[in-house]
Amino acid sequence: MKMTKIYEGSHQWIMFGRDEGKPNNIIDTNQYVVRTPNRCLLLDPGGAELFAPMMAAVLHHAPVDQITDLFASHQDPDVISSLGLWDQALTNAKLHAPAIWEGFLRHYSCESIEYVPIPDNGGTIKLESVELQLIPAHYLHSSGNFHVYDPQAKILMTGDVGAAIEGPDTPVFVDNFAAHVEKMRFWHQRWMPSNQAKRVWIERVRNLDIDILAPQHGRMFKGDDVKRFLDWFDALQVGIAV
Amino acid sequence: MTNQTKSQFIAVASITSELSAVMVVAKxxxxxxxxxxAIAFRAGDKAKGFQPITDFINELAKETIELVTNINIYALVLYRLTVDEFQKTAAYNKFELATKxxxxxxxxxxxQEPVNQAKLSMQDCQRQFKRDVSQLLGQLEAVMHHARAARVIAANSRIEASQAGEYLQSLQAVAESVDKAAHTIxxxxxxCRIALSIYRNS
Structure with a gap:
């Protein structure tokens, strides 16, 4: 599992992905960790297949008893089907996830972990001195969907928005936006169901100061590529399968 | 999922299936x-010896139905325990892999602490499963006992039927049906017992 530190300040952001041991027939995912002095938050911790490499990678940054928070942007198995395993490994943890998915996510088993339902209008996760904002991203693509914004690190974790499917050795940042567009087009047109939801989300996130836009698949966007992505997405017609 | 886990799931699931057939037969x-x-009542004195036997048969059927109902509830508990054990074992294996x-x-x-805890939980489940299998085998033995008793009653019924004159054929048919049902049970x-017995001492 490749680990890339993407922010270092009073706290850290680390991106995990490009797992070389991943079975070929499951989608590659990016996991993110926010590390404060005594706590650790896993964002979209991944599928059950990924649990062991993910846990092993996190142990380079935090002991198990300091993994206190998990966040699931939505209900998909590549996002959170490892929940039942984290549930048995962690003794004092919370899962922050959309309120409307609670009854569904509990199918993965969530007995010792406390489910903290995120209401439709969003909320915050307080991690020691760091306050992360939970930005509504409903219908992008899931009907109950949130992104995580860190105003201090200026990172917006965007789940499936900004995603692209690429090979295992792909760099972690977009280095040629024009070339990258074609890798994202079908994904966004097919997976994102609503032009209206897309417009509302773009209006919302254009007000945020973002240095890094961090999706759950593919490469992250930084600097001017963040605005380029928002402009490109704004102009894209989505929901093409009907 | 290992072959042993698969067999365990199948063994536990097959109890419910086998017992639902037993329930039909007991009814x-x-x-x-x-x-x-009713036949013995119509036959009057000719089937005097048969009348108390019918009460025995009825009582036996009722007890069998009751036993099977309880065993089915127990089998469901055993199924949940199997799921639990599967999850605990999977977690233990994943934790060991993560450590490695x-x-x-x-x-x-x-x-290390989560690995130890997962191991303990897994072993607890395995012990509980073996305990529950032993108890279930005991309950199944009780049903077997009822089936054996039903066969003895069927044999007695045949003897009593032979003295029932024109009701002989009807009462013999009853005896045959009880005997056949007892065989099926x-x-x-x-x-069920064979499928489960390998887990009692595994």
């Missing part, structure tokens, strides 16, 4: 008992 015995009682993959990571040792329950 048939109960019906046969009611039928026999972590190698010399700064916090690799912090994984015996065979089905025996299959």
């Amino acid at each position: 048939e015995i109960s019906l046969a008992a009611a039928n026999a009682k 993959m972590a190698g010399d990571a700064t916090y690799a040792k912090s994984m 015996h065979d089905n329950v025996q299959r």
